[in-house]
Amino acid sequence: MKFLDQAKVYVKSGAGGDGCVSFRREKYIEFGGPDGGDGGRGGSVYVEAVPGLNTLIDYRYQQHFKAERGLHGMGKGRTGRAGKDTVIKVPPGTQIFNEDKSVQLADLMKVGDKILLLKGGDGGLGNAHFKSSRNQAPRRTVPGGEATEMWIWLRLKLIADVGLVGLPNAGKSTFLAAVSNAKPKIADYPFTTLSPNLGVVEMGRSSFVLSDIPGLIEGASDGVGLGHRFLGHVERCRVLIHLIDGTQTDIIGAYDTLTQEIAAYDEELSQRPMLLALNKMDAVRETEAKQKQALLQKHSSQDVHLISAVAGQGVKALLGNVMTFIAGKRAEEAMEESDDTAEWSPL
Numbered sequence: 034m035k036f037l038d039q040a041k042v043y044v045k046s047g048a049g050g051d052g053c054v055s056f057r058r059e060k061y062i063e064f065g066g067p068d069g070g071d072g073g074r075g076g077s078v079y080v081e082a083v084p085g086l087n088t089l090i091d092y093r094y095q096q097h098f099k100a101e102r103g104l105h106g107m108g109k110g111r112t113g114r115a116g117k118d119t120v121i122k123v124p125p126g127t128q129i130f131n132e133d134k135s136v137q138l139a140d141l142m143k144v145g146d147k148i149l150l151l152k153g154g155d156g157g158l159g160n161a162h163f164k165s166s167r168n169q170a171p172r173r174t175v176p177g178g179e180a181t182e183m184w185i186w187l188r189l190k191l192i193a194d195v196g197l198v199g200l201p202n203a204g205k206s207t208f209l210a211a212v213s214n215a216k217p218k219i220a221d222y223p224f225t226t227l228s229p230n231l232g233v234v235e236m237g238r239s240s241f242v243l244s245d246i247p248g249l250i251e252g253a254s255d256g257v258g259l260g261h262r263f264l265g266h267v268e269r270c271r272v273l274i275h276l277i278d279g280t281q282t283d284i285i286g287a288y289d290t291l292t293q294e295i296a297a298y299d300e301e302l303s304q305r306p307m308l309l310a311l312n313k314m315d316a317v318r319e320t321e322a323k324q325k326q327a328l329l330q331k332h333s334s335q336d337v338h339l340i341s342a343v344a345g346q347g348v349k350a351l352l353g354n355v356m357t358f359i360a361g362k363r364a365e366e367a368m369e370e371s372d373d374t375a376e377w378s379p380l
Contacts, residue, residue: 037088037089037090037092037093037189038088038089038188038189038190038191038229038265038266039089039186039187039188039189040089040092040093040096040186040187041096041132041184041185041186041187042092042096042097042098042121042184042185042186042187043096043097043098043182043183043184044078044098044099044119044121044150044151044182044183044184044185045078045097045098045099045100045151045180045181045182045183046075046076046077046078046100046151046152046153046154046180046181046182047074047075047076047077047099047100047101047102047103047116047117047153047154047180048075048102048103048153048154048177048178048179048180049072049073049074049075049102049103049153049154049155049156049157049176049177049178049179050071050072050073050074050075050102050103050104050105050106050113050156050157050177051072051105051106051157051174051176051177052069052070052071052072052105052106052156052157052158052159052160052162052174052175052176052177053069053070053071053072053105053106053107053108053159053160053174054067054069054159054160054172054174055067055068055069055070055107055108055109055159055160055161056068056069056170057108057109066161066164066169066170067159067160067161067163067164067169067170067171068108068109068110068159068161069106069107069108069110069159069160069161069174070106070107070108070109070110070111070112070113070159070161071106071112071113071156071157071158071159071162072103072104072105072106072112072113072156072157072158072159072176072177073103073104073105073106073112073113073114073115073116073156074103074115074116074153074154074155074156074177074178075100075101075102075103075115075116075153075154075155075156075177075178075180076100076101076102076103076115076116076117076118076119076153077100077118077119077149077150077151077152077153078098078100078118078119078121078149078150078151079118079119079120079121079147079148079149079150080120080121080123080127080129080139080141080147080148080150081120081121081122081123081141081145081146081147081148082122082123082124082125082126082127082141082142082143082144082145082146082147083122083123083124083144084125084144086122086123086124086125087124087189087191087231088124088189089123089124089127089187089189092187098119098121099119100116100117100118100119100151100153100180101116101117101119102116102154102177102180103115103116103153103154103156103177104116105157105177106156106157106159106174110159110161112156113156115153115156116153118153120147121150123141123187123189124189125141125142125143125144125146125192126141126142126189126190126191126192126269127140127141127187127188127189127190128140128141128187128188128189128190129141129148129150129185129186129187129188130185130186130188131183131184131185131186132183132184132185132186134186138150138185142192143192150185151181151182151183152181153178153180154177154178154179154180154181155177155178156177156178157174157175157176157177157178158174158175159174160172160173160174162175188265190265190266190268190269191229191231191244191266191269192242192269193231193242193243193244193266193267193269193270194241194242194243194270194271194272194359195234195241195242195243195244195270195271195272195273195274195355195359196243196244196246196266196267196270196272196273196274197209197243197244197245197246197273197274197276198246198267198273198274198275198276198291198295199275199276199277199278199287199291200277200278200287200290200291202278203276203277203278203287203312204276204278204312204313204342204343205245205246205276206230206245207342207343208245208276208312208340208342208348209230209232209243209245210232211342211343211345211348212232212234212243212342212348212352213232213233213234213243214232214233229244229245229246229247229266230244230245231243231244231245232245234352236352236353236356239356239360241355241356241359244266244267244270246266246267267302267305268299268302270305271306271358271359271362272305272306272307272308272355272358272359272362273305273306273307273308274307274308274310274351274355275288275291275292275307275308275309275310276310276312277309277310277311277312277329278312278313279311279312279313279314279316279317279322279325279339280313280316280317284311284325284328284329285328285329285332288309288329288332288333306358307335308336308338308351308354308355309329309333309335309336309337309338310337310338310339310340310347310351311325311326311329311337311338311339311340312340312341312342313341313342313343314339314340314341314346314347315341315343315344315346316341322339326339338350338351338354
């Protein structure tokens, strides 16, 4: 399935049905009277996050969604049928923006999140509503409420526990394929990955979701290369893994390039916990690997893992550190949720 993380969609709610002007006319009934029914309400437009979706590709082929209008009222006091609602189904992690992307209307983070985007028009009132002792034959009605319409942007930000970032050819796709059930495209040229990939990493009875983000280059925050568009997919990650090609000469330059681009995109994202790893260590002599590790540790002021995704060298230790961090974050979040849902007691 092709990956698509942005889509422009037209939505329109249903108009309400008009009220009816009608009078009761039956044989042997001496006095009739107004009996016009009310119109039905128009259908509303909802957006709901559902399981089983991880792309917005469906909205490349269908961009218009309209709810059904309510039926008009009828004689004999019959109310028009309400219009059917329209539900737009999206993957968890989808954000909704107005047409010029200046206002975020909603953020559907988890399965089951659902919002009312456009409310259907109210049903109109029939003339039976206006009967009184002073006006026994009213011909007044109220028309149904008008439909509302708008263009919206859907933007998907994948929900993953761990984000895999790095320059092109750092070995991110190879790492993802080696540790998870994902099968990304792997080749020996830059920009092999053109869209994010997700994989589930199993560690004993625990697991986490790992996202591979297409390679970034210098100037990505200004639109160079693939630009910074896909960086949005790591905004929800608890921790980032920065993979650096250990076979290259300028590992410090590679580290600085990516950290600067992340900071230029979002300063808050640059403060996210990040684990550093020098990849492809199976192709580097041990003494050279130790030298590069020490150099990068001194420059970054944090521990640097030596790994080889192809050979499996050092991968288990790196994943162990990631799992420990994620378990701690999950415990904190569970504790916060339990505090929020605890029943209030005066004692």
